[in-house]
Amino acid sequence: MDVKPPEAALEEADTLCQRRGVRLTAQRRQVLQILCAARRPLGAYEILEAMRDGSRPLAPPTVYRALDFLLEQGLVHKLESLHAYVGCTHPDHPHFSQFLICADCGLVTELEDEAIAASLKSAASETGFRPRRRVVEVIGTCANCAGKATD
Amino acid sequence: MDVKPPEAALEEADTLCQRRGVRLTAQRRQVLQILCAARRPLGAYEILEAMRDGSRPLAPPTVYRALDFLLEQGLVHKLESLHAYVGCTHPDHPHFSQFLICADCGLVTELEDEAIAASLKSAASETGFRPRRRVVEVIGTCANCAGKATD
DNA sequence: CGTGAAGCGGATAGAGTATAACGTCTTTCA
DNA sequence: TGAAAGACGTTATACTCTATCCGCTTCACG
Numbered sequence: 001m002d003v004k005p006p007e008a009a010l011e012e013a014d015t016l017c018q019r020r021g022v023r024l025t026a027q028r029r030q031v032l033q034i035l036c037a038a039r040r041p042l043g044a045y046e047i048l049e050a051m052r053d054g055s056r057p058l059a060p061p062t063v064y065r066a067l068d069f070l071l072e073q074g075l076v077h078k079l080e081s082l083h084a085y086v087g088c089t090h091p092d093h094p095h096f097s098q099f100l101i102c103a104d105c106g107l108v109t110e111l112e113d114e115a116i117a118a119s120l121k122s123a124a125s126e127t128g129f130r131p132r133r134r135v136v137e138v139i140g141t142c143a144n145c146a147g148k149a150t151d
Numbered sequence: 152m153d154v155k156p157p158e159a160a161l162e163e164a165d166t167l168c169q170r171r172g173v174r175l176t177a178q179r180r181q182v183l184q185i186l187c188a189a190r191r192p193l194g195a196y197e198i199l200e201a202m203r204d205g206s207r208p209l210a211p212p213t214v215y216r217a218l219d220f221l222l223e224q225g226l227v228h229k230l231e232s233l234h235a236y237v238g239c240t241h242p243d244h245p246h247f248s249q250f251l252i253c254a255d256c257g258l259v260t261e262l263e264d265e266a267i268a269a270s271l272k273s274a275a276s277e278t279g280f281r282p283r284r285r286v287v288e289v290i291g292t293c294a295n296c297a298g299k300a301t302d
Numbered sequence: 303c304g305t306g307a308a309g310c311g312g313a314t315a316g317a318g319t320a321t322a323a324c325g326t327c328t329t330t331c332a
Numbered sequence: 333t334g335a336a337a338g339a340c341g342t343t344a345t346a347c348t349c350t351a352t353c354c355g356c357t358t359c360a361c362g
Contacts, residue, residue, distance in 0.1 A: 023339085025339070027339085057342085059341070059343080061320090061340085061341085061342085062342095064320065065339080080288075098274065100278065109278065111274055113270065113274045116270045119264065119266040119267045123266065123267055124291070127260065127293075128294025128297065129289070129294060130291045131289045131290070132290055132291040133232075133291070134288075135232050135289070136271075136286070136287050137285075138271060138280070139284040139286070140280055140282040141280070142279070142280055143278060146280075146281050147279075178310085178311075195347090195348070195349080196347070196348080208313085210314080211349070212311085212313080212350080213311070213312075234347085234348065
């Protein structure tokens with residue numbers, strides 16, 4: 001597995017935002033850092049909790065605003081079926097991703113499968129539908145957990 | 152378009168439940184009827200509102216229990232990206248469906264596309280993942296709204 | 303009959319998710 | 333320097349969903 005260290009992801013985000021002329025402020029960066037370090041999906045209030053290091057008072061809109069920005073920039077993804085957010089594993093290029101979500105251990109795998117993207121595209125175009133956003137999440141059991149259960 | 156009248160869907164549900172030995176009680180039937188008649192996704196509280204015809208006091212668990220049952224029986228689907236529910240257009244056989252959701256007019260189209268199902272299956276099996284539930288929702292603009300906007 | 307188990311539903315409370323609205327401060331740029 | 337846009341703080345509140353407890357009906361079985 002090519003799991004990047006969180007620092008690398010953050011530096012990549014810095015570069016991308018600079019190139020795009022958008023501002024990865026300290027707060028937005030902190031949210032991204034928390035998500036990347038977690039290595040699992042976090043709910044908005046979990047992020048909020050993690051941001052309150054010392055005793056700073058922080059309210060929900062703070063975290064949702066940061067998440068909106070990061071989502072727009074493709075730096076994080078939202079998992080609709082979990083109401084949770086994950087750092088994107090390859091934010092450098094625009095892409096449609098799919099997620100495999102293990103209901104047992106919580107592991108989330110981000111795919112970038114051409115065949116799925118193509119079949120979605122062709123199904124949509126058959127009816128003249130113009131896709132903007134794709135939500136593809138498969139909930140089940142990962143190989144590791146399946147092995148434990150059946151062996 | 153082969154849109155069934157709500158009564159037909161309800162009768163089909165009656166038959167299915169009887170065959171399966173589960174009880175489509177008056178309350179569950181009412182929720183299904185409301186969803187089928189709406190012809191658009193409804194939130195749980197919208198359903199709740201619709202159930203309070205006269206002045207009967209009704210609480211959220213009532214609706215969620217009915218929805219749980221209907222979801223299990225495949226009589227309704229949940230749209231994760233909308234936090235809303237729709238009546239299933241072909242409950243007679245088990246299937247994985249995909250949804251095209253128009254962000255402009257709210258139209259939701261349920262697909263049952265073999266190619267998408269197959270590509271999802273093969274992507275999952277490559278990593279040894281065992282799928283249980285699939286969430287496939289494409290948000291965009293339907294043909295009708297796209298036509299209005301560009302012409 | 304009686305009785306016990308199971309399923310359904312009423313009711314209260316509360317956890318978790320998300321946004322509206324308004325004000326202030328900062329950054330940018332002409 | 334001044335105006336506009338953007339980012340953030342703050343309060344309040346709406347919306348989504350679940351836990352829990354209790355009572356009622358149904359039904360099988362003795």
